[in-house]
Amino acid sequence: xxxxxxxxxxxxxxxxxxxxxxxxxxxxxxxxxxxxxxxxxxxxxxxxxxxxxxxxxxxxxxxxxxxxxxxxxxxxxxxxxxxxxxxxxxxxxxxxxxxxxxxxxxxxxxxxxxxxxxxxxxxxxxxxxxxxxxxxxxxxxxxxxxxxxxxxxxxxxxxxxxxxxxxxxxxxxxxxxxxxxxxxxxxxxxxxxxxxxxxxxxxxxxxxxxxxxxxxxxxxxxxxxxxxxxxxxxxxxxxxxxxxxxxxxxxxxxxxxxxxxxxxxxxxxxxxxxxxxxxxxxxxxxxxxxxxxxxxxxxxxxxxxxxxxxxxxxxxxxxxxxxxxxxxxxxxxxxxxxxxxxxxxxxxxxxxxxxxxxxxxxxxxxxxxxxxxxxxxxxxxxxxxxxxxxxxxxxxxxxxxxxxxxxxxxxxxxxxxxxxxxxxxxxxxxxxxxxxxx
Numbered sequence: 001x002x003x004x005x006x007x008x009x010x011x012x013x014x015x016x017x018x019x020x021x022x023x024x025x026x027x028x029x030x031x032x033x034x035x036x037x038x039x040x041x042x043x044x045x046x047x048x049x050x051x052x053x054x055x056x057x058x059x060x061x062x063x064x065x066x067x068x069x070x071x072x073x074x075x076x077x078x079x080x081x082x083x084x085x086x087x088x089x090x091x092x093x094x095x096x097x098x099x100x101x102x103x104x105x106x107x108x109x110x111x112x113x114x115x116x117x118x119x120x121x122x123x124x125x126x127x128x129x130x131x132x133x134x135x136x137x138x139x140x141x142x143x144x145x146x147x148x149x150x151x152x153x154x155x156x157x158x159x160x161x162x163x164x165x166x167x168x169x170x171x172x173x174x175x176x177x178x179x180x181x182x183x184x185x186x187x188x189x190x191x192x193x194x195x196x197x198x199x200x201x202x203x204x205x206x207x208x209x210x211x212x213x214x215x216x217x218x219x220x221x222x223x224x225x226x227x228x229x230x231x232x233x234x235x236x237x238x239x240x241x242x243x244x245x246x247x248x249x250x251x252x253x254x255x256x257x258x259x260x261x262x263x264x265x266x267x268x269x270x271x272x273x274x275x276x277x278x279x280x281x282x283x284x285x286x287x288x289x290x291x292x293x294x295x296x297x298x299x300x301x302x303x304x305x306x307x308x309x310x311x312x313x314x315x316x317x318x319x320x321x322x323x324x325x326x327x328x329x330x331x332x333x334x335x336x337x338x339x340x341x342x343x344x345x346x347x348x349x350x351x352x353x354x355x356x357x358x359x360x361x362x363x364x365x366x367x368x369x370x371x372x373x374x375x376x377x378x379x380x381x382x383x384x385x386x387x388x389x390x391x392x393x394x395x396x397x398x399x400x401x402x403x404x405x406x407x408x409x410x411x412x413x414x415x416x417x418x419x420x421x422x423x424x425x426x427x428x429x430x431x432x433x434x435x436x437x438x
Contacts, residue, residue, distance in 0.1 A: 003041070010037050164246070167253050170369040172263045173388050173419075175324060181389040186420050187220040219422070223391050224266075224280050226258040227416030234400070234409045248396045251415045255394065260371045263388070263421055264326075280421045283326075283378055283386065288426030290316055297438035302335055303346065306361055309379040309430035320381035320428035325366045328374040331434055332366060377432040385428035392418035 013030045195213035203209055230251045266282035281287075290312050294305040310322040327335075338346040347361070359366050364379075372378070380386075394417045402412040423429070 006037050006041050010034065013037075164250060164253070167257055168260065168370050170260070170367060170371075171256050172260045172326075172367075172369060172371065175367055175382055176263070176386050176388045177383065178388045178390050181391055181420075185220050185222050186389045186422060187218060188422070188424070190217045190219050190424070191215070192217045221280075221389070221420045221422055222276075222278065223389070223418045223420045224262055224271075224278065225392075225416055225418045226255055226262060227414065228255055228258075230413045230415075231410045232413070234411060247411075247413050248398070248415070251413050252394060252396060255415045255417060257371075259417060259419070260369065262419075264369070264371045265373065266421070280419075281423075282421070283380075283423070283429065284373060284376060284431060286423045286426055286429065288423070290427055290430040291433070292430055293433045293437050294435065295437040301338060301346075302331070302434050303338065303361060305432055305434065306335075306364075306377065306379060309377075309432050310364060312430045313379065313381060313428050316427040316430075318381070318384065318425040318428040320384060320425065322364055322379050322381055322430075324378075324380055324382040325361060325364050326372050326378040326380075327366055327368050328372045328376070329368045329370060330374050331372075331377065332368050335361070375433065375435045377434055378429060379432060380429040381425075384425050385423070387422045387424055389420040389422055390417075391420070392416065 013034055016026075016030060191214055193215040195215075196210045201210065201212075228251060230247055232247050262280040262282060264282045264284055266280035267285060268281040269279050271277045271279065290309075292305060292309045292312060294300070294302055300308075306325060313320040313322055336345065336347050340346055394415065396413065396415045398411060398413050400406070400411045404410075
């Protein structure tokens with residue numbers, strides 16, 4: 001049925017239904033007819049989807065001869081309409097919608113055996129009505145279609161995942177004790193010394209006991225907030241399903257990089273536009289720690305120097321047992337490349353109990369990070385040396401209406417964390433300079 005006929009009849013029904021004196025029985029009849037017209041229109045639109053290939057240029061066919069790919073064939077017959085008769089002239093059709101009936105016996109046989117053996121199967125059904133044309137025989141070469149060009153018939157390929165920006169994967173806070181805290185600052189008392197040596201604690205009978213007069217030193221530190229914003233257009237948010245999880249993850253990763261810097265290299269300087277808030281004093285800038293310098297003049301290697309630092313914190317004022325070595329990846333590589341006079345590696349990854357291993361030095365765990373300054377290392381007892389006082393965990397929020405987001409059709413993300421680094425026992429840390437002093 002012609003589209004205009006359907007529309008005209010539908011309008012007539014609507015006009016009749018708008019009259020006040022229409023009987024209920026007539027309303028029922030007209031409604032049923034409207035349902036039929038709606039079905040006819042849907043059928044007509046679906047058929048048009050197979051038929052209306054528009055112009056050859058839409059498919060990049062710039063060299064089509066007259067009558068070959070036009071809307072009509074020779075004789076004025078619409079190209080999508082089946083020819084008159086019993087179908088004996090089907091081979092002469094210029095165009096028809098491909099159908100499984102156009103598959104060749106060979107294709108049907110292949111499909112049957114693929115289904116029987118549960119294997120994937122793909123074939124091409126020719127769209128000219130000539131059964132099972134050779135794959136490359138008689139094909140027309142289409143004019144090139146620019147990628148992304150207006151009217152392009154090839155949709156863009158949307159990969160299921162967005163690709164992240166690579167960042168330092170080590171999160172330093174994972175290797176320090178974390179204390180959930182409250183208030184605006186962190187304060188603690190540190191027992192640092194006694195007035196009486198333990199060698200002078202012997203007391204005779206009936207004698208006054210010595211007062212050791214412990215020195216209690218108050219310490220305090222303030223929090224630092226590490227935060228950032230990220231904006232994404234709503235178009236990207238809706239076009240790529242992964243953006244909803246991708247953007248918060250990317251923003252969080254960048255915040256963690258800022259956290260790493262504060263914990264290791266923070267300089268304690270005032271933050272921009274603030275007189276009360278400061279960067280943290282990072283581990284490599286902390287005061288009161290032990291230090292050691294690598295010097296090869298006595299035959300030591302950098303591995304020897306690390307082991308000497310382990311002993312330094314053991315015999316120092318904190319009597320600490322080292323369990324962590326922080327290294328830059330390049331310095332860790334230099335250690336692993338050290339060889340014996342027999343040209344074998346000193347740190348044997350195949351036998352960690354011998355001289356070292358792939359992630360430890362004589363059983364002391366090695367953690368590498370590019371935030372550790374190259375040429376430096378930290379040997380520490382991570383159980384007692386420092387605490388990370390966490391005021392806010394890593395918090396992520398999204399707002400599609402923040403600031404100018406509504407005006408510019410954007411979604412804003414915010415991530416932040418608030419924490420402080422407390423160096424509880426500075427003598428449980430030995431900072432090692434790996435640059436040869438000789």
